[in-house]
Amino acid sequence: MQPLLNGLQAWLESTRLSYFMIHSDFAWPICECLHFLGLTLLIGTVGLFDLRMLGLAKGLSLKAMHRLIGWGVLGFVINMITGSMFFAAIPYQYIYNGAFQAKMVCMLLLGTNVLIFYLTMRKKVEVLGPEDAAPFGAKVIAATSLCLWIAVICFGRAEAFFKP
Numbered sequence: 730m731q732p733l734l735n736g737l738q739a740w741l742e743s744t745r746l747s748y749f750m751i752h753s754d755f756a757w758p759i760c761e762c763l764h765f766l767g768l769t770l771l772i773g774t775v776g777l778f779d780l781r782m783l784g785l786a787k788g789l790s791l792k793a794m795h796r797l798i799g800w801g802v803l804g805f806v807i808n809m810i811t812g813s814m815f816f817a818a819i820p821y822q823y824i825y826n827g828a829f830q831a832k833m834v835c836m837l838l839l840g841t842n843v844l845i846f847y848l849t850m851r852k853k854v855e856v857l858g859p860e861d862a863a864p865f866g867a868k869v870i871a872a873t874s875l876c877l878w879i880a881v882i883c884f885g886r887a888e889a890f891f892k893p
Contacts, residue, residue: 750818770804825893
C-alpha cells in the first residue's frame, strides 16, 4: 500500500493543479471561501432537515424541507471539488494525516447513512404532516447524520494541526 500512496503523492505533486494551488496568491484563499460556502449550504439544509426529523421545528413540513436538499448536494459537490484541489496541492499533508483519514471514514459512513435513508425511510417521511413525528428509524438516521457531519467538521479542522 505504501508504494501506491507514494506514487499517488508523487504524481499529484507533479500536476499543474498542484503547482497552481501552491504558487497562486489567490487560488487557496478562494478555494477556502468556496469550501466554507459549500459547508454552509450542506449543513444549513441537511442539518436542518435532520433536526426536523428529530422533532425540532415541528411546524415545518418534512416534504417541503426535503426540496431544499438539492442545495445541500450542491454544497457537497463544491466541497468535493475544493477538497480535491487542496488534496492535489499538498497530498503528503492529507495522505498520511490521521484526521484526514478519520474524516474520510466518516464520509463513507455518511454515504451509507444517506443510502439507508433513501432505501428505507424517505417515503415514510415524505407523507408526514407538519406536526407529525418522524419514525424512530428516521430519527436514528438523522442523529447519526448530525453526529457524523459534526465529526467531519472537527476532523477537517484538525487536519491543519496533525502534520505527518
